[in-house]
Amino acid sequence: MDREDFKKRFIKARRAAIETDFSRLNDMQREAVLTTEGPLLLLAGAGSGKTTVLINRIVNLIRYGRGSDCDFVPDWAEESDIEAMESGRAGADLLGVEPCEPWRILAITFTNKAADELKARLLTALGEESQDIWAMTFHSCCVRILRRHIDLIGYDKSFTIYDSSDSQAVMKRVAKELELDEKMFPPKLILSAISRAKDEMLSPEDFAAAAEKSFDSKQRHYARCYVEYEKRLKAANAVDFDDLIFLTVRLLSENREVREYYQRFFRYVLVDEYQDTSILQYKLVSLLAGGCNNLCVVGDDDQSIYKFRGATIENILSFEKSYPGARTIKLEQNYRSTAHILGAANAVIRNNLGRKGKELWTNAGDGERPKLYVAMNEDDEAQFVANRILEAVSGGMNFRDCAVLYRMNAQSNRLEYAFKRQGIPYKVVGGMRFFDRAEIKDITSYLAAVHNPDDDLRLLRIINNPPRGIGAATIETVRSIASVEGRSLSSVIANADRYPELKTPSKKLLKFAALMDELRESAEKMPLDDFYDELLNKSGYLESLGTNDEALARIDNLKELKSNIIAYMESAETPTLAGFLDEIALYTDLDSVESGDNNVIMMTMHAAKGLEFPYVFIVGMEDGIFPSLRSIGDSEEMEEERRLCYVALTRAKEKLFLIAAKQRMIFGKTSSNMISRFVDEIPEEHIEKPENTYSHRYSAWDEPDDEPSYSWQRREKRTPDEGTYSWQRRERRTDESVGYGGWSARKTEVRQYKKPVEAPKKTVETPKAPALMALEVGDRVKHKAFGEGTVLAITPMPGDALVSVQFGDKEKKLMLKTAGSFMTKI
DNA sequence: ATCATAACGCTTTTT
DNA sequence: GCGTTATGAT
Numbered sequence: 119m120d121r122e123d124f125k126k127r128f129i130k131a132r133r134a135a136i137e138t139d140f141s142r143l144n145d146m147q148r149e150a151v152l153t154t155e156g157p158l159l160l161l162a163g164a165g166s167g168k169t170t171v172l173i174n175r176i177v178n179l180i181r182y183g184r185g186s187d188c189d190f191v192p193d194w195a196e197e198s199d200i201e202a203m204e205s206g207r208a209g210a211d212l213l214g215v216e217p218c219e220p221w222r223i224l225a226i227t228f229t230n231k232a233a234d235e236l237k238a239r240l241l242t243a244l245g246e247e248s249q250d251i252w253a254m255t256f257h258s259c260c261v262r263i264l265r266r267h268i269d270l271i272g273y274d275k276s277f278t279i280y281d282s283s284d285s286q287a288v289m290k291r292v293a294k295e296l297e298l299d300e301k302m303f304p305p306k307l308i309l310s311a312i313s314r315a316k317d318e319m320l321s322p323e324d325f326a327a328a329a330e331k332s333f334d335s336k337q338r339h340y341a342r343c344y345v346e347y348e349k350r351l352k353a354a355n356a357v358d359f360d361d362l363i364f365l366t367v368r369l370l371s372e373n374r375e376v377r378e379y380y381q382r383f384f385r386y387v388l389v390d391e392y393q394d395t396s397i398l399q400y401k402l403v404s405l406l407a408g409g410c411n412n413l414c415v416v417g418d419d420d421q422s423i424y425k426f427r428g429a430t431i432e433n434i435l436s437f438e439k440s441y442p443g444a445r446t447i448k449l450e451q452n453y454r455s456t457a458h459i460l461g462a463a464n465a466v467i468r469n470n471l472g473r474k475g476k477e478l479w480t481n482a483g484d485g486e487r488p489k490l491y492v493a494m495n496e497d498d499e500a501q502f503v504a505n506r507i508l509e510a511v512s513g514g515m516n517f518r519d520c521a522v523l524y525r526m527n528a529q530s531n532r533l534e535y536a537f538k539r540q541g542i543p544y545k546v547v548g549g550m551r552f553f554d555r556a557e558i559k560d561i562t563s564y565l566a567a568v569h570n571p572d573d574d575l576r577l578l579r580i581i582n583n584p585p586r587g588i589g590a591a592t593i594e595t596v597r598s599i600a601s602v603e604g605r606s607l608s609s610v611i612a613n614a615d616r617y618p619e620l621k622t623p624s625k626k627l628l629k630f631a632a633l634m635d636e637l638r639e640s641a642e643k644m645p646l647d648d649f650y651d652e653l654l655n656k657s658g659y660l661e662s663l664g665t666n667d668e669a670l671a672r673i674d675n676l677k678e679l680k681s682n683i684i685a686y687m688e689s690a691e692t693p694t695l696a697g698f699l700d701e702i703a704l705y706t707d708l709d710s711v712e713s714g715d716n717n718v719i720m721m722t723m724h725a726a727k728g729l730e731f732p733y734v735f736i737v738g739m740e741d742g743i744f745p746s747l748r749s750i751g752d753s754e755e756m757e758e759e760r761r762l763c764y765v766a767l768t769r770a771k772e773k774l775f776l777i778a779a780k781q782r783m784i785f786g787k788t789s790s791n792m793i794s795r796f797v798d799e800i801p802e803e804h805i806e807k808p809e810n811t812y813s814h815r816y817s818a819w820d821e822p823d824d825e826p827s828y829s830w831q832r833r834e835k836r837t838p839d840e841g842t843y844s845w846q847r848r849e850r851r852t853d854e855s856v857g858y859g860g861w862s863a864r865k866t867e868v869r870q871y872k873k874p875v876e877a878p879k880k881t882v883e884t885p886k887a888p889a890l891m892a893l894e895v896g897d898r899v900k901h902k903a904f905g906e907g908t909v910l911a912i913t914p915m916p917g918d919a920l921v922s923v924q925f926g927d928k929e930k931k932l933m934l935k936t937a938g939s940f941m942t943k944i
Numbered sequence: 945a946t947c948a949t950a951a952c953g954c955t956t957t958t959t
Numbered sequence: 960g961c962g963t964t965a966t967g968a969t
Contacts, residue, residue, distance in 0.1 A: 229958060257959045281959075301952095359959045394958090427957060526955050528961085548957085589945075704959060724956050746955055762956080785954065786960045 125191045128200055135203040136186045136213055140174055143167075150447045151175045152186035154386070157441035158414040159434070163478045164463070164768035165454030165730065168416055172388060173239050175414065176223060176251065179386055180244065183216040190215050220250035222385040224406060227255055228394055230705050232728070236390075252384075256399055257359065257704050260366040264357075267376050271369050276696070278356045278570050279703035283554060285309055285347075285358045288575055292346045298339060311340040312347065316360040317398045317428055319367065322348045353606070354573050363398050370405040381409025392417030392437075396428040404440070413441065419474050420467050423724060423762045425754075431472065452478040452768075454730050456485020459774050461804035463767040466796050470757045478768070487806045488767070488774035490739070490797060495781045500536035502777060503735045507542055507718060510733055510773075514930040517543055521719045521731040523766050525744040529737060530720050537718065547721040553702065557663075557672040558679055562702060564653055568637050569695050572606040581611075584662030586630060592623045608634070633657065641695050647683050649695075723766040734770035739778040740791035763796045776805075891934060891943065899923060901941045 133152065140148050147167055150160050151174045162168035178186060202208045210217065227233045233255050240248035252259065261279070269275050280288070289305040315325045322345040329337035351357060357365060370377045387407035389395070392415035395403070407413035415437060422431045438444045452460055460478045467473070493499035507520050522533055527549050537544045552558060560583060563576035570576075582588045599617060600610045612635075614620045614627035633656065640652050654660040654676065663669040686701055687693040719731070723744075738744055744763070749755035767774065778793045797805070893899070897909045907925035921934050 255959070279959090282957095362959080424957075426955080528954085531960090585945080722956065743955095748955065758956095783960075 124195075124197070124200075125189075128191050128195055128203075129189060131200045131203040132208075132213055133186050135206065135208050136178070136182050138206065139181070140178070143170070143174065144451055146447055146449050146451070147171050147174075150449070151178050153445055153447065154179060154184050154187040155412060157411060157437070157444035159437045159444055159446045160414060160416040160449065161434075161446065161474055161476060162416055162418055162449040163452060163476050164418065164421060164765070165452040166449035166478070167451075167453055168390075168449065169235065169239065171449070172225070172236065172390065172416060173243055175388070176225065176240060177243050179218040179223060180220055180247070181210055181217060182214040183218050185213050185215040185217075188215055218385050220244075220247050221252065222383065223388070224252040224259070224384045224386070225254075225388045225390070226259060226403070227253070227390045230255055230258075232390060233258070255704070256402070257362050260362040260402070261700060261704065263366050263380070264362065264369070267369055267373070268365065270373050270376065271365065273352075273357070273365070274355050276355065276570070278354070278566060278573055279362070279700065280351065280356045280358045280575070281553070281703060282309075282359065283559070284356075284575055287579075288350055289343065289347055292343050292350065296339070296342055296346065298343070303339060303343075308340055308343045311337075312344045313360050313428065315340075315344060316364045317396050319364065319398065319401070350574075354575060355570060356573065356575070360398075363396075363402055367398060367401050367405065370402075377405060378409075380406055383409075385410050386412045387414070389413070389415045390417075393419050393422035393431060393434045394424050394429045395433050397430060397433075398428075400430075400433045400440075411441075418476075419472075420470070420476065420761055421727065421765050423727065423758060423765060425758050435472065435474065448474075448476055450476055450478055452480045453482070454771055455480065455768060456482055456772060458485050458487045458804050459767065459770050462488050462774070462800045463764050465801055465804060466760060466767065466799045467764040469799055470760050472757060486773060487804055488770075488776060488800070490776045490778070490793075490805060490807045492793065492808055493777055493779040495779050496532045496783065497536070499737055499777050499779045499782075500532045503533060503737065503775070504536045504540045504542055506735070506775060507733070508540060515732065517716045517718045519732040520735070521721070521726065521729070521733070521769065522735045522737060523721065523723045523726050523769065524737050525723060525746060525762075527722060529743075533720060533737070543715075543717045544720055545715065545717040547719060548725045552675070552678070555672075555675055557675055560659065561653070561676060561679060562699075564637070564657060564659070565695060566699055567608075568634065568641050568653075569699055571608040571634070571638075574600075574607045577607050580657075581630060584658045587626050588623060588630065592620070592627070595619050596627070646687055646693055646695060646698060647680060650680055650683055723762050726769050727765050730769055730771055732770075732772045733775075734766075734773070735775045735777065736766050737777045738782075739776045739794040739797055740782070741794055742789070742791040743782075743784070744794055745796070760796065763794075891941070893921060893934070893943065898944050899941050900944050901925065906944065 136152065137148060140151050143151060144167075147170065150158070150171050154175075160168070160171065162171070184190075199208070199212060202212065225236060227236060233253055236253045237248070237251075240251060240253060252262075254262070264273075264277070265275060268277065286305050286309065289309050293300065293303055293305055293308060312325075320328065322341070325344050326338075326341035329341040351361070370380065384406055387403065389403055394417075403413065403415075415434070417434050419431055419434045422429060422434070425431070438446065455463075457480055460480055464477055491499075491502050493502055503522055507517070510520060511517060524530065524533075530546050530549075534544065534546070536542075553562070560580060563579040566573050566576040567580060578593065581593065596607055596610050596614075599619065600607050603610070608631070610617070611627045612631040614624040614631070617624075620627060637649075637653060637656060640656075641649050644652065660673070660676075663672055682702070683698060686698050690697055723736070736744075741750065745756060745759035749759045776794075776797060778791075778797070781788060781790045783789075797807075893909055893912060895909055895912060898906060899909060900906050901923070905925055907923040907930070910922040910924050910929065912921050923930050
């Protein structure tokens, strides 16, 4: 009996001793870290320190195993051990119970960015041994498993990975050959139908059978495409993104040996952003974690914004049902935003029905109420944002502290105009991605075709690029021969002289085949980066680009690709062409925000998930834009939009501006929309609106009431600095004629504001009225608010200048135009 | 084969 | 309003 009592005290003391390692966490966070065994659902609100918990949890697992969460007491334990633990003298040998080996921990994320961040923070926390942890994305985890065992389900281990544009190219061909009208059956739609089928684990045959039964002709066409699409991928020894997950699930379900191997292998499985998982990913996770059942999922049902690409919020809502005995911990303390911002966000998300229910709180203080500005039109809106940013910078903030969020990428245009005009440096995140650029696709297609001669898709892309006189007619002939003989294009091309039909172009074809062989040989014997140069030259690609402005931008991008190759060579143990192809197939997100740059960040609300900024501007707060037109009338879609709104609002740390325009051009048509219903959902106490802002109500069917739409605001006063419409028009013309790098080259341009080419002048001249103060580095100035200071640096900007001034021990950055009136030279 | 013009049709996006 | 794409003309 004494022993029982002793055991209880021992366990308590052990947990208490382990807790001291995590004393910096709040109670809920610590609970999450110390709960190691069995299924655990972690509902982590925005800004609640989720990643910190994840890191600490892994540290705990490696250091103490299940020490904090089990009843085990060693037989040799005695009273002095408890004393040791209570006095803080106990080490891991006493506190730990089966500490976990790093490589038995699987931490799955969604994006490479998240995986990289996790790895970096684990390295800081644990050092070298952290590198054995399986911290990676769903897809890279699957690639790792499939590269080892995919032959067990009838694929070749050296498979290539097709990205979505590859998939689209294949599907376009398939649809054409099946004589489907592109208007009725856009390749994108067919692919998403197939994606859904894979999500439900339907093979082409299953899908076809189901379609037959349903008498739905559309489904039957989809099924035909699926069959043909799959056939082509298989022939090219390729798999698409969905296949990576699908085939891994198939492998694990069908092959008991492999399944049990991984189930024994992984002792702890953690999944980040669980609200974004699909049914298939749910299956994958439950297969991988099926052994020890130590599955910890982290997510926020209120931040699920990716339903359109297959995510089911159900996964998180029914976690406790799927995993009986699961524990749930909510992290609701927010360390990011002030109370008014959280109040607004909480108020909006409360209107959703399908949620677990969470309420963020903070003890960071009330802060300022979010502000609503009702603009005349999009130019006024952009001007407003620009002015507030300049004010903020005058007040000592950096440009990078400000973010502008919008619903669709197209909205960035007007803001860019305004920012350029005002000399505000900015960076647009998203839009055209690096690996989608034509020149990058071209060269990676060469790399893929060199590595895998059977990759017909990539071969077709490069065979006549640069032009080699191999035209469409020739290619058609080659393809029909290949299809009749059931061989790959490259093998037909290599033997072109044996086919009478190819007599005329055989010389060109053989020359191309020889080129590819030569490149393959080079790839074998050269280091990757040298081979890359060789490829650019021997293929004639570089030469064919020419030397105009657009070509130079493309060449820049190709140099960027080379630096990627070099970075890969440095990071990989044994760099190979195959390895690099794997990496770029999964790593498309290279234009990550470089934190060193001092730019205003512009992006969609989707892209902003997981980020935070002191100042946040949300533009286009209008019904029809946000929430989007397509979601109005559908309550499920509306809830998703509302979650997106919640995500957007919770990005702000200090100041939040919501901007709506009375009139705006959408898709070339002028329309006036009502202020977003989400604004109405924020109570007066948490939002500052202009006077006379009418609030409008909706019926339960999302129908706007019959109030005329222009009447929400009567008449707002215009301050002079907001500018007038005609002035803005004129300015924009000038802007266009100057060219700013040329709009035509926009596709290849990195859309980032570049400083004027001239070297920074030490003196700011007075370019035009109103005259700017003439200042030089080293001048003493007196500022109304900050007192006396010394000018440290001056950066000229169109029509203005950014001045750094040392006031006492504080350095402030001021825009001269704005700050000039508060400052005098002394 | 390559350029010019017209017609269309548009969320959100990672891997 | 803009970018992509299909079609026809040279």
